[in-house]
Amino acid sequence: MDHYSFFDRDLSWLLFNERILMEAEKETLPVLERVNFLSIFSSNLDEFYRVRIPVLLAVHKLAKRGSSEKEDVLLEAQALIGYQQQKFGKIFTGQLIPLLKQHKVNLLFNEPIPNNIADKVMDYFYSQVMSFLQPIDLADTKKSFFPENNRLYFFISLRTANDLERNVILAIPSNQLPRFYSVSVADEQYILFLDDIIRHNLNKLFKNEVVTGCYSFKITRDAELDLKDEYHGDLSEQIEKQLLKRDMGIATRFLHQPGIPLRTLHFITDKFGLQSSSVVEGGIYHNLKDLMSLPVNNPLLRYTRWAPINSYHVTDEGSLFDHIEKQDYIFHAPYQSYNTILRFFNEAATDASVDEISVTLYRVASDSRIVNALISAANNGKKVRVMVELKARFDEANNIKWAKKMKAAGVDIIYSDKALKVHAKIALVKRQVNGRDKYSGLLATGNFNESTAAFYTDHIMMTANPLLLREMELLFMFLAKGKKSAEGYPVDFKHLLVAQFNLQSRFMELIDQEIANAKQGLPAAITIKLNNLEERKLIGKLYEASQAGVKINMIVRSICCLIPGVKGMSEHINIRRIVDRYLEHGRIFVFENNGDQKVFMGSADWMNRNIYRRIEVCFPVYDEKIKAEVMQLISLQLQDNVQAVNLDTALQNIRIEPKPPLIQAQRGIYEFLKAKSDN
Known part of the structure; x- marks a missing residue:
């Protein structure tokens, strides 16, 4: 390599x-x-x-x-x-x-407040803003100050009546008040940054001093949690303690507005120990992620909404599990309504024939109806086993909150080992019907999270296929044992591709088969859709396939370490990226297999972390109708000439020249699925 x-x-x-x-x-x-x-x-x-x-x-x-x-x-x-x-x-x-x-x-x-709204802004400052302002004198040794992660601050220089200089820090209370203030006069709307409302009224806060300088800044800090392998207490308690320290981490960026005097810049970096961080001159406003909450209600300025399509698959008659027993179903979020997935968990919680529920949870909605269903199931006397991943970055606190609630309700909570994350998205329901065990399962490419399901494109398959569900049960048994490693654990997955067991080796075998077919002059092609592509063994195998003449089409949303289009290495590999109204999130793997296509979907990107440090599950699509449907979706994405770009040998985003017919994949997928539901 x-x-x-x-x-x-x-x-x-x-x-x-x-x-x-x-x-x-x-x-x-x-x-x-x-x-x-x-x-x-x-x-x-x-x-x-x-x-x-x-x-x-x-x-x-x-x-x-x-x-x-x-x-x-x-x-x-x-x-x-x-x-x-x-x-x-x-x-x-x-x-x-x-x-x-x-x-x-x-x-x-960064402009003066217009006279026609000045009185309203002043009233807002006095009545709403002023009580949150707490200047910190940097010369006051009795008060310590530590800049919090990504918090907005002003560094203010003052001159006292005695002509003395004084420096203060003032936190902009954007975590307590809206970042934007809106006021309308006649048919005109005016929107002000909270920063400016404070900046323009500093003379009211420092009445007996002259403001000689006011400069905005923020400090970004390392988010890594320091989890100790030798810690013998409850993992959730350890993570909770570390979360309290996260915003106290090492500074990685000192972002300041332009025009700040060099003397002031050096004073701040020395005062707060920022010499090792990246000092970056930004704009006058920071945390512009807050623009998502810009208070404008004109629907003409936003996308026309695509109403989620009600599932055409499942009727209201009978139990959902009876439907699943007869055939596999697939749902495509957010194009199709997530209600059927919620119904799966709700029926499991209340169906008298259900006696066991097992599920993995990675990122949980802040007001999760799925978790509430699991709590109800436990209260209804069912055995509920939940693998909660507490180490899902930036969702640790929310997951801990729900884990505690479930545990209090009698749910059997399983945590992964500190060095191993469980990223699989699977759920298994066991019923007793006429004295026999019957299983129904969910296998998904994304989290069981009804909030993100509104804007992440993911695929969820419902199945009663015993070949898949028996292996899901074996995986849950492995997770319940709390093993630190799959090494030596006696599970031989034949159908599921499970990281730590067979996922990497199975993908290598599938690529090898395409290489062998290409060398024999047989149809050979690979289509892969991922969020991230980094792991070098798998990339090296794709390079090898390209050199053998295998045609490889890839859709990689984000990180991509494979360099496409290099003669003698990757000239048969084409990579595109799609960015549109929804976040592309589903992972799909298609192998031509001499005309008998093999299709897999699942949770695993090809990153080092996914391959070597996580439990991931990819699953085969055996149902021919579902396989055809997935291939239609992939086909639309490979034809997209509106929102897709091609990646060149420097991984630059090269726009595709739009030629009729114009194909916007996400719109095409929505229309395709809607037409199916109408028939």
Whole structure:
């Protein structure tokens, strides 16, 4: 594999975030949807600084000492981020704010408060904002101050009546008050940043002093939790303690507004120990992920809503489990209503014939009806076994909350080992019918989460196939034993592809079969849809397949370390990326198999973490009707010439020149599924 080339995962991710910016500058989109893409870009970048910049900083230090074999990409990443932030600013101030103004929405951006709303803004400041303002004098040794992660602050320089200088920190209370204040006069709407309402009224807060400088900043901190392998207490208690420390982590970015004096900049970095962090000059406003909550109610400025399609598969007659026993079903969120998935859990909780429910939960909705159904099931006397992944980054607290509630209701809660995450999305229901055990199961590409199901594209299959469900039961038995490793555990999965057991080796065998077919002149092709592609053994096998003449089409949403289109290595590999109104999330794997296509779906990306440090499940699609339906969806995505881009050898996003017929995959999928439901 040494002769193969791979793209850096972090630079690849940043180029994905640039694809988000491309949507923000797309003139055919409604203006508020373009604003939302800026919000997504900002949120993504914050996470990058919390999760990936700590790694790059560490590698950079090693590279400076000459002891790192990995390429030092920190400077390249910082340059790319700087370019993207400039582009962000041009789109926001040069395009979107003027467009909003054309629709009588005045988003005030670093400008004076108009006279016609000044009185209302002043009243809002005095009645709502002022009570949250608590200046901290940096010279006061009795008060300590620690800048919290991604919290918004002003550094304010003051001159007293005695002509003395004083420096204070003022937190902008955007976690307690809305970030934006809206007021309408006649038919004009005015929207102000909370930051500006405070900035313009500082003289009312510091009545006997002169404000000589006011500069916004925020500090982003490392999000990694320090979980101790030797810890012998309850894992949830350990994680809860670490969550309290997360916002106290090492600073990875000091983001400040332009124009801050160098003397002030040095004072802040010295005062708060920020010398090792990335010092970044940003705009005058930070946390622009808050743009998602911009208070504009004009529906003409947003996407026309696609109402979820009611499932045409399942009738109201009889038990849902009786329907599943007769045939497999597949549901495609968010195009189709999630109500049938909720019905699965609700019926399991109340059906007298159900005696056991097992499920894996990775990211749980904040107000989860699914978890409430599991609690009801336990209260109804059923044995409920739930594998809750407490280490789902940024969802730890919510998962702990629900785990406690379920445990109190009598649910058997299983936690994964500290070094192993359970990322599989499976559920199993056992019934007693006429003295016989009958099983029904869910296998999904995404979380059992009704909130994200409204905007993540995922696929959920319902089945009573004993070949699959017996292996699901064996996997739950393995998880219940709390094993740290699958090594030596006597389970031989024949149908499911399970990370830690057979997932990587089985995918390698499937690719090898395509290579063998290509060498014999037989039909050979691979189509893969993933969120992220990093793991080098599998990428190397795809390179090998390309060299053998296997035609490979890939849809990779985000991280992509495979370099396509390189002669002698990957010239038969085409990679595209689709960004549209919904977040592409489902994983699909199709192998031509000499005309007898093998189709798999599941939870696993091809990342190091998914292959080596998680329990993942991919499942075969045996039902021919479902297989045909999945292939139709994939076909539409491979034909998309509106929202898809191709990745070139530098992984740049190359727009596809739209030629008739125009095909927008997400719209095409919605129309295809709606037509099926109407028939």
